[in-house]
Amino acid sequence: xxxxxxxxEALIRAAFPDAKVTITDLAxxxxxxxxxxxxxxxxxxNRVQQQRAxxxxxxxxxxxxxxxxxxxxxxxxxxD
Numbered sequence: 001x002x003x004x005x006x007x008x009e010a011l012i013r014a015a016f017p018d019a020k021v022t023i024t025d026l027a028x029x030x031x032x033x034x035x036x037x038x039x040x041x042x043x044x045x046n047r048v049q050q051q052r053a054x055x056x057x058x059x060x061x062x063x064x065x066x067x068x069x070x071x072x073x074x075x076x077x078x079x080d
Contacts, residue, residue, distance in 0.1 A: 002029065002030025002031050002068065002070075003030060003031075003033075003061060003068045003069045004030065005023040005024075005025055005033065006023075008023050008033060008035065008058070008061075008069065008072075009021050009023050011057055011058050011059060011061070012035065012037055012054060012057050012058070014057065015053070015054075015056070015057035016037060016039045016041065016053075016054075016057065018039065018040065019037050019038060019039035020036075020037075020038040020039075020079075021035065021036070021037050021038075022035065022036040023035050026071075026073070031069070031070035031071065032070060032071045033069070033071070033072050033073070034072070034073040034074075034075070035054070035072055035073070035074050035075070036075040036076075037050075037054055037074070037075070037076050038076075038077055038078070038079055039076075039078065039079075040078060040079060041053070041078075042076055042077060042078040043078035044078075047076065050076035050077070051074050051076055053076075054074055054076060055074075058072075
């Protein structure tokens with residue numbers, strides 16, 4: 001079952017409550033999204049560490065064929 005953008009945002013916000021989160025449905029199918037997450041907690045972390053933290057916040061929604069989220073293009077950074 002596809003995920004809704006607001007569900008993805010809610011999972012991310014639960015882990016990063018002060019983040020600026022933008023979710024875009026890339027294909028209109030509920031399976032292919034882009035997310036931009038800007039949060040102070042990313043400062044001093046490399047991009048891999050930042051993205052792992054966001055994927056952890058998704059609580060397994062991308063794991064294997066049973067995951068509700070098929071594809072997520074992820075951009076992360078600390079605020080300017």
